[in-house]
Amino acid sequence: MSSLNEPRTIVIKPSTGWTALNLKDLWNYRELIYFFTWRDLKVRYKQTVLGASWAILQPVLTMVVFSIFFGGLAKVPSDGVPYPIFSYTALLPWTLFSKALQDASRSLVSSANIISKVYFPRLILPLSSTLAGLVDFAIAFVVLLLMMVFYGIHPTSNLWLLLPLILLALLTAIGVSLWLSALNVMYRDVGHMLPFLTQFWMYITPIAYSSSIVPEEWRFVYALNPLTGVVEGFRWALLGSGEGPGITLLISSCISILITITGLFYFRRMERKFADLV
Amino acid sequence: MSRTAIRVEQLGKKYNIGLPVVKYPTLRDKISEGFKRHEKAEDSFIWALKDVSFEVNEGQVLGVIGRNGAGKSTLLKILSRVTEPTEGSVEIRGRVGSLLEVGTGFHPELTGRENIFLNGAILGMQREEIQNKFDEIVSFAEVEKFIDTPVKRYSSGMYLRLAFAVAAHLEPEILVVDEVLAVGDAEFQKKCLGKMSDVAQQGRTVLFVSHNMSAILRLTQETLVIDHGKLLMRGPTTEAVDFYLSAGLTQEGQKIWQEEEIDTAAKPFRPVAIRVLDKQGHVAETVRSTEPCTIEIEYKLEKSIKGLRVGIYLLTTRGEFIFTSFDTDDIKQYENNTIRKAGHYISRCEIPPDLLNEGRYVIGMNASTYLIKRFFQDDQALIFNVDPAGAPGMQWVETRLGPIRPALKWRIENYESGDLQHGTK
Numbered sequence: 236m237s238s239l240n241e242p243r244t245i246v247i248k249p250s251t252g253w254t255a256l257n258l259k260d261l262w263n264y265r266e267l268i269y270f271f272t273w274r275d276l277k278v279r280y281k282q283t284v285l286g287a288s289w290a291i292l293q294p295v296l297t298m299v300v301f302s303i304f305f306g307g308l309a310k311v312p313s314d315g316v317p318y319p320i321f322s323y324t325a326l327l328p329w330t331l332f333s334k335a336l337q338d339a340s341r342s343l344v345s346s347a348n349i350i351s352k353v354y355f356p357r358l359i360l361p362l363s364s365t366l367a368g369l370v371d372f373a374i375a376f377v378v379l380l381l382m383m384v385f386y387g388i389h390p391t392s393n394l395w396l397l398l399p400l401i402l403l404a405l406l407t408a409i410g411v412s413l414w415l416s417a418l419n420v421m422y423r424d425v426g427h428m429l430p431f432l433t434q435f436w437m438y439i440t441p442i443a444y445s446s447s448i449v450p451e452e453w454r455f456v457y458a459l460n461p462l463t464g465v466v467e468g469f470r471w472a473l474l475g476s477g478e479g480p481g482i483t484l485l486i487s488s489c490i491s492i493l494i495t496i497t498g499l500f501y502f503r504r505m506e507r508k509f510a511d512l513v
Numbered sequence: 514m515s516r517t518a519i520r521v522e523q524l525g526k527k528y529n530i531g532l533p534v535v536k537y538p539t540l541r542d543k544i545s546e547g548f549k550r551h552e553k554a555e556d557s558f559i560w561a562l563k564d565v566s567f568e569v570n571e572g573q574v575l576g577v578i579g580r581n582g583a584g585k586s587t588l589l590k591i592l593s594r595v596t597e598p599t600e601g602s603v604e605i606r607g608r609v610g611s612l613l614e615v616g617t618g619f620h621p622e623l624t625g626r627e628n629i630f631l632n633g634a635i636l637g638m639q640r641e642e643i644q645n646k647f648d649e650i651v652s653f654a655e656v657e658k659f660i661d662t663p664v665k666r667y668s669s670g671m672y673l674r675l676a677f678a679v680a681a682h683l684e685p686e687i688l689v690v691d692e693v694l695a696v697g698d699a700e701f702q703k704k705c706l707g708k709m710s711d712v713a714q715q716g717r718t719v720l721f722v723s724h725n726m727s728a729i730l731r732l733t734q735e736t737l738v739i740d741h742g743k744l745l746m747r748g749p750t751t752e753a754v755d756f757y758l759s760a761g762l763t764q765e766g767q768k769i770w771q772e773e774e775i776d777t778a779a780k781p782f783r784p785v786a787i788r789v790l791d792k793q794g795h796v797a798e799t800v801r802s803t804e805p806c807t808i809e810i811e812y813k814l815e816k817s818i819k820g821l822r823v824g825i826y827l828l829t830t831r832g833e834f835i836f837t838s839f840d841t842d843d844i845k846q847y848e849n850n851t852i853r854k855a856g857h858y859i860s861r862c863e864i865p866p867d868l869l870n871e872g873r874y875v876i877g878m879n880a881s882t883y884l885i886k887r888f889f890q891d892d893q894a895l896i897f898n899v900d901p902a903g904a905p906g907m908q909w910v911e912t913r914l915g916p917i918r919p920a921l922k923w924r925i926e927n928y929e930s931g932d933l934q935h936g937t938k
Contacts, residue, residue, distance in 0.1 A: 354594035
C-alpha cells in the first residue's frame, strides 16, 4: 500500500428518512464532474455535419421565426429595442436553461448502466449535464455581440449582472432537474412531460414579448417564475431596456433557492433507491 | 497484521418483485391511489440477502461462490455502495474498487485515450493517478496503435482488454471482482488471473466472485458459499468448492429444467431433463464403477435445427475436465442426423464400466451447432457418485489417485523361468 495515511473506514447502513447532503463526498469526487461535463461536450456534436454551429442555429432560428411572426406580423411591442435583438437576448438564457433542464432531468436514466455498477455521488450527473450547456451558451453569446454591433447598441455598465443571472438560470435548472431526474428514475412519465413542460414554461417567460404587457397587479405572480427575473435582467443589463433588478429578481432568486434546497434533499432521499429502480 | 478489512453484520437486502406494476408505477397510479402507503403482501418481496455475517482480514483473498441469483452480486453491490442494504451493516477500512462489470461508462464515440481517463474517474481515480499509470494501462491492454481511435471501432477483444486494464490498475485497498475473467480470449484471461494474484500478493484485500471453479481454487484460500441469500458455509476453498458442487445441485440423479430457468435465447432448443441411469435403467444418484451406466438428455425442438449436437462434459468436482462427448461424434450418426426435425427427443450415451474412479462427478450439458450457435449450456447440470465396490484394486483400502480407474490388463513375468518376452526386441 502506497498511501501513508490511514485508510478511511466507511460504514454502510440502511439510511432512514432524510439524509444529510454529504457535500464532502461530492467534493472528493469533484474531478468526476469535470470528466462528465467534458464527455458531454466531446460527444455532443460527434458525427454531425454542422457540429458546434448547432449551438448558434437553435436560438438564431427561433429568433428569426419570432421576429417574423411576433415582431413583424403581430407587432408585439419590444420596449423600443429592435425586435430581433430583443428576443435573442431573452433566448440566450432561455436556451441555456431549457437545455440544462432537459439534459439534467434525463441524466440519471440515461446513465442507468453506470448507476447500477459503480458508486459515486449521484448528484454529479445532473450537475455536470447542467454545466455542459455553458459552452453552447458562450458560443451563442458571440452572435449576440455581433448583433449588438450591427444594431449599434452599447452594453450598459451593468454588464456584470449577467454573471449572477447566468448562475440563477443554472441554479433554477439544477433545482428543478433534481426533482425531475429523481422522479424520472421511478416514473418515466417525467420523460414525456419534459417537452411539454419546457414549452409551457417558455410561454410564461417574457421571451417573445415584454413583461411590461403584464398587468401591474399580476406582476407578483408573474415573478414567481424564476426565469422572469433572469430574462428581464438580461435585457436590462445588455440593452438597457425595461426595469432594473428589483423585487422581481428577489422573488425569482428566493423561489429558485427554495426549489434547489428542497430538490437536494429529495434527491438525497431517493438516491439510495436509484440503483435498484433505474 | 491481520486487522479486519471488511466486517459484515446481519446484512439483508429486500427486493420488490411480484405485482407487475411495482417496478415502474406511473404517476397516475400513484395519484389514483391517493399516495396512500399500503402494506404490500409479504410474498411480493424477495430477500436477495438475509442475515449474512462475515469478516475479511486485510490482505486476504476471499472467494464467493453460489448459483445465479444466490445473492452474490447483491452482496458485491452493497459492498461497493451501489445499493443500500435493507438491514444490517458493513464496515469497510479503505477505498473499495469494484469491478462489477468492466467497461462501465465507456463511451463509444470517445477514443481509447479519452475513455481511460473517463473510466478511471468513474472508478474513483484521480486524474494525476491515471496520468501516472497511463502507459502501463495502454501496454497491458495492448492497444498502443489504436489509442486515439474511437472505441466503437475497436474489436470486442480490444475493448474488453482496455476496459479490464483500466480497472486492474485502480489501486484500492479492497478490490471487489465479479466475473471479469469470463471475458476475453484464453491468453488474456491468463493475464487477468496473473494481475489478480499480483494484487493479492501486494497485500490488498480481494473479494472474488466467480463461476470459474479453477480460478477460485487457484486464487483464493478461503471461500464463502451463498445460496438463496444465505451464507451456507465458509471454509477452505477446496472444501467450499466441493460443498458447492455437491450441495443443492441435484438429488436423485436427475435434473429437470423449469421453464423459467431456460433462457429464451435457447430457442428453439428446450431442455427437459438430464438423468443418470444405472445398469437396470433406474435413475440413480450413485452408480457402480464396475457396471455400465447411462446418461440421458431429454429435450424438445420447437423447430428443426441443422447440424445440432447435444452432448455432455464430465468434470471432477474440482472443475477439471475428464472428457467431452457429443451425440453426433460418430461419423455415421453425424451423417444420419444432419437435420433434426422439431419434436421430442432423448439422446443417450453409455458410460462403459471400469472407467471412473470412486468419487463425485459433475456433468455439464451443451447443445450447439459447431461454430454457429450455442443454444443451451449448463456447466453443472448434474452430479453423481461412483461407488468403487468390486473395482480393480479394492483389496487395498486406499484412495486411488486420478479421476479414472480403468481395468487394465497386466501380465507378470518371471525372469528366471525363461518365459520372458520383451515388448522391444
